[in-house]
Amino acid sequence: MTAYEVHKPPSHFVKKRLKRNTPAMVSIVYIFILACMAIAGYLIMPDGTHFANDGLLETAKKPPMFSVDVLKKKKDIVVHTPSVIDILLNGEENKFFEIPIVGTPKIIGDSVFFVVYPGLEKKSLHTTKRLEMGLPLVEVVKSIYSSPSEILGKNLPHNYLTRGDSTIYLDERQNVKKAYRNDLIKEFQSKHVEKKTFILGTDKIGRDVLSRLIFGTRVSLTIGFISLIISLTIGISIGAMSGYFGGYIDKIALWLMTITWSIPAIMLVVAVRLALQSEGVWVTFVAVGLTMWVEVARVIRGQILSIKQQDYVEAARALGYSNTRIIWHHILPNVLSPLAVICASNFASAILIEAGLSFLGLGGPPSMPSWGTMIKEGLTELTPSGHWHLIIFPCLAISLTVLAFNLIGNGLRDAFDPHTNSK
Incomplete structure (x- = not known):
């Protein structure tokens, strides 16, 4: 460490260690490119019609290029x-x-x-x-x-x-x-x-696979982002109250976490659809978010249990600060490290859950292209002699995106806590 870096904040060293992690940085660039593609969407899709559904039946199931x-x-x-x-x-x-x-x-x-x-x-x-x-x-x-x-x-x-x-x-x-x-x-x-x-061929009714793959990027990243916001909002709130107050609040929170974690995502999606009387894609967003808050709550609870006995928390109590201020201004900023790692992991999990639900027909509308829906449609047309492109491209998109978020999570873990680096 140089004399110039002695007075630098901890975030400076976190960024420095993260930049040295090549797989994590490559993954960040990859996710950034995907995000730009998702935002541009129809502007860069060869088929810019709604949901890229303007197909030519005469050119169905054609190979790439x-x-x-x-x-x-x-x-x-x-x-x-x-x-x-x-x-x-x-x-x-x-x-x-x-x-x-x-x-x-x-x-x-x-x-x-x-x-x-x-x-x-x-x-x-x-x-x-x-x-x-x-x-x-x-x-x-x-x-x-x-x-x-x-x-x-x-x-x-x-x-x-x-x-x-x-x-x-x-x-x-x-x-x-x-x-x-x-x-x-x-x-x-x-x-x-x-x-x-x-470029990537056509599907069973002549629709452009590349256009549908780009729109699927928007669906996957959107559901990952919204589900993450929902899981963070619920998880941080319940986990913070459970870890800080303890007692009956902690017991009730633990019981709620156990019950929620035991419910499969598919059953939760069906239950939410029946309760809200809707089959829109936003129901999937809500359902996926409701399945992931438990992990956030458990991590926050565990971190707060170990932090709330620290001297600076006791000093805040002695100064008469409210419990809300102590939690949000003195405790939660010190649990950002594990929270950032779990956010990357949950983003990847949300993409996998949405792909699985879409594959089973429980995602968005049938006409809306998502990676899971594309795999489902491609599987029905797959033959030993061809049509492999209908499955391989959405599978690659899911695999690379989930891998990228996992590598980002590993990079954040090593950047926040260099002692966990396996190198």
């Missing part, structure tokens, strides 16, 4: 552009109806002709005529009012009228507009055909 050309047909409905905050929270509806195609579409006259990607019709590849489709160019490029209307005239089969090189049409808001053929062709070539690459 699968690519396909997509023809994008403008939807014939009003698709509002949400604010950035709304996109962050709920995603954005796709403004196009996407059709996977083979080869380059051709424009003949006023129509677009293309060959649909075979997908589920793979056995019918020799009958290419069945897969060939044609759509009016204006219907692909523009949003056409889909309900019957007599604004452009009576007995029109569609709400547009082509005359020469120009087309008069009703947009999705029933406004009369005019478009020229050359402009439609340019817009089609620049905006309505693109190549989509599914």
Whole structure:
């Protein structure tokens, strides 16, 4: 220790020891990256629709790095552009109806002709005529009012009228507009055909696995954070009262801890759902938090039992300080070391519990992607010959995240108490 460090607070040495722990620092960086991905969410997901549910059935169960050309047909409905905050929270509806195609579409006259990607019709590849489709160019490029209307005239089969090189049409808001053929062709070539690459493949209904994996990061970290807050609030309160006051309060608290610890998480989730009459994902947050407070309470109780007899606590009592002030300002700051370690451990446990509940169908809504739900769906499609990517990526995400939090917990333990370092 240098002369400069003699007057440094203990937190300085804790940070210094933690920075020397390479596995813990790598884990902190990894968790930070996951947190940024969870916050950005829909902004960085290839499929930015709500819950990443915009799948293409023709491209179901494709392997990683699968690519396909997509023809994008403008939807014939009003698709509002949400604010950035709304996109962050709920995603954005796709403004196009996407059709996977083979080869380059051709424009003949006023129509677009293309060959649909075979997908589920793979056995019918020799009958290419069945897969060939044609759509009016204006219907692909523009949003056409889909309900019957007599604004452009009576007995029109569609709400547009082509005359020469120009087309008069009703947009999705029933406004009369005019478009020229050359402009439609340019817009089609620049905006309505693109190549989509599914980096981690697609699931059983053609949804992008990478997008669902990123959203699963948000679910796992959110449930870990909220469950941790719930467990800390209940655990610190009960553990502090139990350890400080003792007597009947301690006996009642110990009885409550024993009863709660004996209840399986699955039963608690079911009980909370029945009591609150809800199947929302927030019920899982509450249930997981209620299963983890016992460990926090036991650690806090044990620490306070050994600290409350210290001289500085007796001096605080002699000065007439209230019990609340003694607990919160004089005792709890001295138990931050084990509390920080148990927080990292509980975060990892919450992720595992949520994944297990989602795997059993007791997590959030079925349409909401979580790592446990992805494993459950992938297991039903797993075959000896393939589709391994449906399981391996969410399994890796769970394993690496839980490992990272455990390494952070070990690093905090060694940083707060260097004598426990096994090196």
